[in-house]
Amino acid sequence: MLKIEQVSKVFYPGTVNEKTALEDINLSVHEHDIITVVGSNGSGKSTLFNLIAGTFPVTGGSLTLDGKDVTNKAEYKRAFTIGRIFQDPTKGTAAKMSIEDNLVTAYKKGMKGLRISLNSEIREFFAEELKQLSMGLENRLKDNVGLLSGGQRQALTLLMTVLSKPRLLLLDEHTAALDPRNAQIVMDLTMQFIKRYDLTALMVTHNMQHAIGFGNRLLMMDEGHIILDLTLEQKKELTVSRLVEMFKQVRNKEFDHDETLLSDS
C-alpha cells in the first residue's frame, strides 16, 4: 500500500551544514504489514517518517500511497490515509480543550462544517470508546486534556487516531516517554486497535524486545540506509544479541546504542 522508491533527503543542501539523512531508500509496505523499525539516533528513522507523512518534501525519489503518487502532496492531505503518533504525548492532543472536544475533532477528518458537534448520542459513543482504555476517562469527558497524565494523553491520542480511521499508522516511539507500566498499557492497546481496525503500521522503537516481539517484519536503519529487512520467519529465531551480531556483520562496526542493550522489558 505504500511504496517508497529511491527516496533521499539532504538537509541544508549547499551549506556547510549539509547532511544526508536518507540515501536511496526503497521500501514496499504491504497491506496489513506491521513493521518495527530500529536504529540508533540519527540513523534516519524519524526523517523517514516525516517524509512519509509529508512534514517536509523529499530531495529525490517518489512516494506512492494506495497506488497514488503523493510525493508532492501536502501533509494535511496525506493525513486522510495516515494516522501519526509522536513520542511527545503533548503533540497529539489539544491541552486547552476538553476530552470530548478533542475526540470530536478527530472523529471526522478534514475540513469541518457548521454543524453543532456534540450531542448526547455522540457523548455516549465517546464514553463507550474511552472505556476500552480502562483509565476512567469515560467519566471525565468535560475535563481539559492538560489535566491528564502522559500515559492517559498518549492513550487518548491513540484512540483519537484510530477513530479518525487512517489506513496506515505511523508510530514514532510512541511509548518511549512513558513509564514502563503505562508504556505496556499503550502498547497493548496499540496492538488491539491495529487488529480490530485492520490497520497497516510502521513502528519506530528503541526497545529491541518490542521490535522483535511485535509485528511481522523488522527494519534496521543506520546512517540513512535500511541495512536489515527481516521477515516474520527470520524474526522468530531472533534474540537481541543475535540482532546486534547481525548489525556488526552488515556494518562492520559496533552497535552503539547502550540504551537498546540495557532496556529489558
Place this chain on the structure above:
Amino acid sequence: MLEGIFVDGLIFSIMVLGVLISYRILDFADLTCDGSFATGAAVATMAIVSGVGLVGALVLAFVSGAIAGLITATIHNELKVPGLLAGILTMTMLYSINIRILGGRANVPLLKVETLFQKIPKLLGGIPSAWALLIGTLVIVFVVKTIIDIFFRTDLGIAIGAMGSNEQMVITLGMNPKVLKLIGIGLSNALIALSGGLLAQYQGFADANLGQGMVVQGLAAIMIGEFLFDSNRITFITLRVVFGAIIYKGLMFLGRYYGYYINLTPSDLKLLTGIMVIVSLIIAQTRNAASTADARKKALKRNKARRDALAGKGGDDAQN
C-alpha cells in the same frame, strides 16, 4: 451616568470578544485590531452619512474588518512571517486607508443623521432613554455573544480552537491550518470592526486614531475577566469577557472622574492600562507558581508516605 459606563463597556466587549478569538483561542498575537477598529468606525460612519441604512452600515463595518483580518492571515500564511509582524503591517497600512475612507479627513462627525443609539430609545418608547440604550445594547451584545458561543460549538469552531492549542494535531487530522487561520483572524477582526462601527454611532463621530492602544485595552479586559471565574466552556469564557470589559470601562471611568485628586490626566490612562496588564500577568504567574509549589509538596508527601508504608511492610515481612 452609570448606564453610560455599561453601554460603553458593552460596545467595547464586542471588540474584546474579537481579541479573545485571536489571542486566547487562536493563540495568534494579532495587532491588526488597532487598525481594524478604526476601519469599522470609518466605514460605518461614511455609510451612514451617505445614506446606507443603519443595519447596512454595521454589515459593511463587519465585512471591512473581516477583509483586514484576511489580509493579516494571508501575509502570515503565504510569506511565513510571524503573526505579530503580519498584524503590524496591516495595522500600519490601515491607518492610511482609514483616512482615505473618511474622505481625506482624520475625523468625521455624525451630526445631522440618526444613529442606532438615537433610534433605540424611540423604538423602546416609554422607558427613560438612558435605560432604553442600555437594554438595546445589551440585546445586541447578547446576540453577538450567543452567535459566537454557537460557532465555537460547531465542528469548525472546535477545529479552530484545536489549532490554537496544537497546530500539529490539526494537520495530523487532515485540516489545512491556513484556512482555519483565515477564518479565525477574519472573524476576530470582523467583530472588532463591528464594535468600532457601534462606538462611532454611540459617540457620534469616527476618528482615524480611534483604534490606538485597543489591543492592550482588550487584553486588560480579558485578564480582568479571567480573575472572575475559571472555566473551559465557551459560554462562560465569553461571559467573563463581557464582565471584564464592563469592569475595565468602570475602572477607566473612575480614573477619569476622580483621577484629578491624584493629578491623573486622561492621557495617563494608557499607562494605567498597561500597568494593569502587567499586574494581571504577575498575579497569574504568582498563582501558577504557588499551585506548582503546592503540587510539588503534595507529591513529596505522597512519595514519603509510600516509602514509609513499604518500609513498614518490609519490616513486618522480616519479622514473619
